[in-house]
Amino acid sequence: MQMIMKDVKTMTSKAYIVANEQQEMAVLRELDKNGNEWNDKRNATDFIPSEKSYVKFPYAIMSDRFIGWLSIDDAIVENYEIVYDGRKEEQMSDKYVVSQEFMDGLEEWKDYCFEEYGVAINSGSIEDLPIVVNAWWGDEVPDEENNNRLIAIIRWVNGEDVFEVEKPKKWVVRSIGLTDDDERYYVSIGKFMGLKRALNTYIINQATRFDTKEEAQSWANSHQEVFDVVDV
Structure with missing residues (x-):
């Protein structure tokens, strides 16, 4: 931002x-x-x-x-x-926030359609939308929003800036409840005698940022939870 x-x-x-x-x-x-x-x-x-x-x-x-x-x-x-x-x-902000995978799929789809059909948008090309895009523009989305999303795809093909790629995320482990001082503590992975161990810190910037939710969950106990943060 x-x-x-x-x-x-x-x-x-x-x-x-x-x-x-x-x-x-x-x-x-x-x-x-x-x-x-x-x-x-x-x-x-x-x-x-x-x-x-x-x-x-x-x-x-x-x-x-x-x-x-x-x-x-x-x-x-x-x-x-x-x-x-x-x-x-x-x-x-009226942009749709989408994943990098979504944008990569959309770019590949557009290139393929121009090569195959000579245009990006026709009845055949819509059927060729990548799975990740179809999931975003699909049956589970209300009709009015479905129309808006199809229009967004058409606007993007025409060169308009309608999509914003979400920032990569990391995962952090923190306590579920607050302490008596109304604070949370976070998990920071350190080493002791060559072995990894979980330490507690009250400073979020010192918390370990895990690449996946599953990795973070492997370090959480029953009194802790994992949540995502924007990677900076």
Whole structure:
């Protein structure tokens, strides 16, 4: 996600309204790069507000003397200069988020159809859609959305930018519940005398990122769960 923020020179109190986890992490990484800290001296990315059950999107990350967060319904937000509003970004996005496998299949299908039929879209070429695309544009999708997805494929063939490839994901193991301090702990795989062992950390950036869900599950116990994070 490319973030566009206003250059605010006259005010030091700023607010970043985030509407999803991707925006949240982008803002926190930006604040971390600038050396901002939470009031308990933790680095910006060492505490992720949305992991708390009481923090709901969209919400505002505040950057003043220290980092803080507030519900966007809180009147205090009006005292801050809003330098980023992710709600607008979400509303503006009309692209379908698809896998790299989907896009590769679509590209191969288009090349094949031009070679076989001389055009990409006709009754024969639609029947030749790759399995991964057919699964996306299929019987389980409501008729109206099915039509929208077929139109999206046609628009893409005509050169329009209607698809966005999802970012690669990793998998992390964390505790199911919160500690008495309202924290979660994460699994970090380390080595002791040459053997791998699971260690606990309260800092998500120190957690081991597994390539597959199955690998992460192999390190989780009955009191832990696995969840996906965007690989950066």
